[in-house]
Amino acid sequence: MKTFLQKSYRWVDDRVQLDNLVHFMGKKYVPVHRHSIWYYFGGVSLFLFIIQVVTGIMLLLYYKSGEDAAFESIQYLMSKVEFGWLIRSVHSWAANLFILAAMIHMFSVFFEKAYRRPREITWVTGMLMFFLALGFGFSGYLLPWNELAFFATKVGTDIAGVVPVVGKPLLVFLRGGEEVTGATLSRFFGFHVAVFPGIFTVLLGIHLVLVQRQGISEPLGISHEHGKELKTMPFFPNFLLRDLLLWLLVLNIIAILAVFFPWELGKKADAFASAPAGIKPEWYFMFMFQTLKYIPAKVIFIDGEILGIMFFGVAGLLWLIVPFWDKASARGKQNRLLNYIGLFVVFYIILFTIIGWLA
C-alpha cells in the first residue's frame, strides 16, 4: 500500500513538481497571538462557498426557471425528490452563514488592518467578493418565485431605480422590462448560476494566491508588543487540521439548522395579489432598509430615498478603498479613528438589524 501511494506521488511529482508546493507549504507559518481566532473565518467562508457550489449544482438538476415552472419545480423537489428538502435547506442556510462568515472575516481584517500594504489587492478582491455575495443572495432569493421573493425583488429593484441618471435604465436592465415578470426571473437565474459564479471564481483565485504568496498578516502592534519574536504555528499541518475541525463543526451547525428549521417555500408569486403582512428583507439587507425608513421623505429639496442610497453607495466605496486612504496603518502606526469608525459600523449594523427585526 505504502509503495503504491509513494509510486503515485512520484508519478504526479514527476509531471507537476509537487515537491515545490509541499516545500512552500512547509515554510508557511501562521502567527499565534490572542487574536488568532479571527484567522479561521476566511477558511470558514471558503468552506461555505464550496458547499454552495456543490448544493447549487445539485439543485440545478431539478430546478426549472420560468414563471410557470419555477415554483412548481421546487415544490416537486421538496416533496418528491429524496432529500430534496435537505439540499435546498442546506443551500439556503449555508448562504446566510456564508454572508455572516464573510462579514466576520471582513471586519476582523479591518480591525487588524491586515489590508495595509502590500495586501491592498487582497482586500479589494475580498470586498468585491462580498458585494457579489450580496448579489448572490438577492438574485437567489427570487428563484423559488414565491410571494416574499416577488415583493422583495420589486422593492429591491425599485430602490436601484431611484439612483439618479442611471436608475431607470438600471431598473429596466435588472427587471428585463418595466415590471417584475418571468423575464426578471430568467435574468436573475442567469446572474445567479453563471455570471456571478464566474466572476467570483476569478476573484477567489486571485485572493487565495495572494494570501499564499504574501503569507498571513500580523495585526499591528502585536509583533512589537513584548519586543520578542512572534510565536507562530506551521500552516501545514497544524493550522490546516484546526481548519478542518472547524469545517466539520460548521457542517454540523448547517445540518442542525437545515433539519430543524427547514426553509419554507411559501405561496406562489401572484402579480395580482397584495403584499403579505410581515414582509421583510433578508437580514443582511435589513440595516439599510431600516435606515431608509428613518430618513424623511424630503431633506431640503432632495428625496430622502435618494439621499439614503447615495449615502450607502459612498460608504461602501470608501470601505472598498480603505487601504488607499488609511495612511497611518500603511506606515505601521495605530489608527484609532479607523477603529472607532469600524466599531460604529458594527454597532450600527447590529442595532438596525435588531430594530428592523422587531419592527
Place this chain on the structure above:
Amino acid sequence: MNNNALSQPERSKRDFLKILFSGGLIALVGSVLYPIFAYLKPPKQSEVEVSSVKVGKLKDIENESGQIIKFGSKPVILIRTTQGDLRAFSATCTHLDCTVQYRKDMGMIWCACHNGKYDLTGRNVSGPPPRPLTEFRVVVQGEDVFVSKTS
C-alpha cells in the same frame, strides 16, 4: 526611443500611426460593446392598451370590501365603502412598488411592505409613501361594474 531624436517626417508618421491605431482600437471596443449593451437592454414590449375592464356584478361586491383586479398588466384596487360607494385606485404603492390591500379593521388602504397607509380617497396619510394613489374611474352600467382610466 525618444521623440526628439526623430526627424520631422518620421515624427508625423508616428503620430499618424498612433492616431490610426488608437482610433482603430476605440472603434473595435465600441463595435464590440455597443451590441452587447444593446442586447442586454430588453426590447420594448408592445403592450395592449387597456382602457376599461369589466369587474363583475354590482350585487357581488360587498360593502366594506376591497379587491385587486387585473387592469392590463397592472393591479388596480376596487373598494366599496361602508356607504356603498365604489372607488378604484392603482394598487401599486407609490413608495417602492408593493401591492396595497384594503384593511377593513383600519378602514384604510394599507401597504404591508413598509406600513404605508392611504385613506379611502387614495391620499397617503402615514408611512413612507410620497404620493397619493392614482385614481381610476368606476362606472356602473345596469348591473355591471366597469373600471377605467380617468383621462
